[in-house]
Amino acid sequence: MTRDDARLKRMLEEERSRLIEDIDHLATIRYRRISSSNHMAENATAAFDQASNQALLKQLQHRLQRVEHALAKFDQGTYGYCENCGEPIDFARLKALPDARFCLKCQRQRETMGGRPLGPRALETGEI
Numbered sequence: 001m002t003r004d005d006a007r008l009k010r011m012l013e014e015e016r017s018r019l020i021e022d023i024d025h026l027a028t029i030r031y032r033r034i035s036s037s038n039h040m041a042e043n044a045t046a047a048f049d050q051a052s053n054q055a056l057l058k059q060l061q062h063r064l065q066r067v068e069h070a071l072a073k074f075d076q077g078t079y080g081y082c083e084n085c086g087e088p089i090d091f092a093r094l095k096a097l098p099d100a101r102f103c104l105k106c107q108r109q110r111e112t113m114g115g116r117p118l119g120p121r122a123l124e125t126g127e128i
């Protein structure tokens with residue numbers, strides 16, 4: 001492992017502890033809000049907060065999964081390599097996005113595919 005890889009790993013580890021803290025924190029808030037409010041308006045606000053907290057919590061958990069996935073790749077010795085083509089991922093990309101799973105080329109390809117390409121019958125089916 002090169003020194004730069006070690007730095008990326010540290011970044012990921014720091015992000016993981018931060019995420020775990022945030023998730024813990026959110027879980028605590030949720031619990032307190034619901035148990036302490038007994039007024040209808042407060043309940044509505046609490047329900048709204050709960051919904052946005054829930055969305056945030058999901059986001060954080062998803063992010064944590066990505067970070068843990070990246071950290072696991074360090075153990076497997078596959079960190080820094082594209083999961084699709086196996087080529088090394090550009091270091092500048094890893095620095096900006098330490099949990100990147102694909103090289104830029106494959107990432108672009110995936111985004112294009114995920115973007116629901118319009119079929120030849122798009123006009124007839126009303127997609128346009």
Ligand SMILES: [Zn+2]
Nearest residue numbers: 082085103106
């Ligand atoms: Zn690739």
